Amino acid sequence: MAGGSGTRFWPASRSARPKQMLPLAAGVPLITATIDRLAGLVAPERTWVVTNAAQVDGLRALVPALPRAQFVVEPEPRDTAPCIALAAATIAAREPRATMVAMPADHVITPVATFHAAVRRAATLAADDRTLVTFGVQPTRPATGFGYIECGARLDDGAPAACRAARFREKPDADTAAAFLAAGTFLWNSGIFVWTIPALLAAMRTTAPELGAATERMIAGGAAGPDAVAAAFRTAPRTSIDFAVMERAERVAVVRADFGWNDVGGFTALDTVVDGDGDGNHALLAAGSAFLPCQSTRNLVFAEGGRTVCLFGVDDLVVVDTDDAVMVCPRARADELKQLVEHVRSRHPELL
């Protein structure tokens, strides 16, 4: 899933260059790191990138090893459920009983071997053609930006540990998040899923009949060509796979993610993807850019405009330098960046 157009990294991210194209994985674009991570797990000709028309060229350029035909373009943005349905239809047309791994293209996940082992474990659980599997991340703070999964009965003695999903909870308020953390039985919903095509279609038929029917039409339309698939895609309800399927499905298993997982939610996450200096400044610098702090602490810098970013006597700022825009905001307000983006939309839409 590489079609998102986040605004949380503006002005580094743009409509044609969203977060998944930013070099947030140790200097490597997230999409590149995501595809690289699959080496040895899924063959290139069985790997599909679902994106949109504005981004497909940029993504292809960042993943030159993946054949061009592996990029699937959504006819229009309709949230994750139709996206996954389109991917499932693309796979089902070739291999109707395939095991499918669905994952966002914009997460940082390490180490690779641990991730592979977790996916193989999930694939084993999914092999009964009835179970949908997700990965749950051990919470480290009462985050309000993630969905949570409450763990039920442990499934078996395999590793990593897996349990039934007792309940899905959408992004909670701060008090609820604190209670989840204290309870110790809640995991963050990683947004990564494993299932077989038959299991997904069966679950859709029960939990989201309209979505299931649209998916069946996409599969059937495959023989008739892209226009038929696009027409079917447009009949799928605009909804998320979590809401439409995962929260309602009967047999959902949760594999505990023992790999490092970081969804790099915005500039405030820069301190998790790039080392800091002795003063707590974290700077992600493209080639040609430099950072020169002086009497400045705890700033987050993203620079790819080929300039030197000099800070003098400032603390706790986010400073972003790109070819055509410079952005400064307090670190504490970086999560509200959408307000600035709306302002930019009305004044300088060419910068979005």
Place this chain on the structure above:
Amino acid sequence: MAGGSGTRFWPASRSARPKQMLPLAAGVPLITATIDRLAGLVAPERTWVVTNAAQVDGLRALVPALPRAQFVVEPEPRDTAPCIALAAATIAAREPRATMVAMPADHVITPVATFHAAVRRAATLAADDRTLVTFGVQPTRPATGFGYIECGARLDDGAPAACRAARFREKPDADTAAAFLAAGTFLWNSGIFVWTIPALLAAMRTTAPELGAATERMIAGGAAGPDAVAAAFRTAPRTSIDFAVMERAERVAVVRADFGWNDVGGFTALDTVVDGDGDGNHALLAAGSAFLPCQSTRNLVFAEGGRTVCLFGVDDLVVVDTDDAVMVCPRARADELKQLVEHVRSRHPELL
């Protein structure tokens, strides 16, 4: 006098592009505005720009109407006394009894007509070949960054008002500055002077014999060529004209500057040279640059990198955007920018 290499506007100002080349006069470079201001007062072939080798090409490009021969290059930087001596020698070689007006190239002065009238008034006072004339600016705040002149007896009934200079005082501390302001008899030393060549030479002979002798050698060397003048220049003591001559001369008159005078001492002066928006943000923008504040107040922006500077939720910052550097500092610390410049000198000297 256009040889200064201020660090207070870094990274907008550089060694080869000092403050006098910055578009701080209503978007016009200060040197251009300074020369334009002389139209109708001093003919181009009697106007001299004293600068240094690194800056002369840039200055010539900004004042194309002034013949190239009018630019005098100092052999080395030696403060204002040798600079003025070199200018005086250049003038004296052509017109030994000329009236000379010496002024910094990096001040904003308006309106032109009022300035012309004040200079003419000063020239009248200087015509006795014994009086050195300076312009005093009515203080509006207890500034510690300027020298002060204490006014003595009023000279005559001419306009603008003129008085004897009772005493020169160097940059005072805050308490002294407050006392000067309260006394009401102190004016800021504008750094603009009017005298005849004979009066200047006579004063030097008394107050700074070494400087006077060096100046005489520069005058004499003019016939022998630039090398002789340069050799003589290098024998002049490194000192300021205020310290060497003005503070010690017997007959100094002060003409009250009834024109608007602004030495644009640093980024904190941006709010005096460019209008603000409704939130107190002042942005000086070169063509191609733009400014987009959002929930941000009282910021000072200097942008000439051709980008859009976006501020979100920040107050009282200075943000500077140039082709190769971005600088952010609190407005309250902009006067300490020299510390950053020293830091840059050790890490990125190519940016100075």
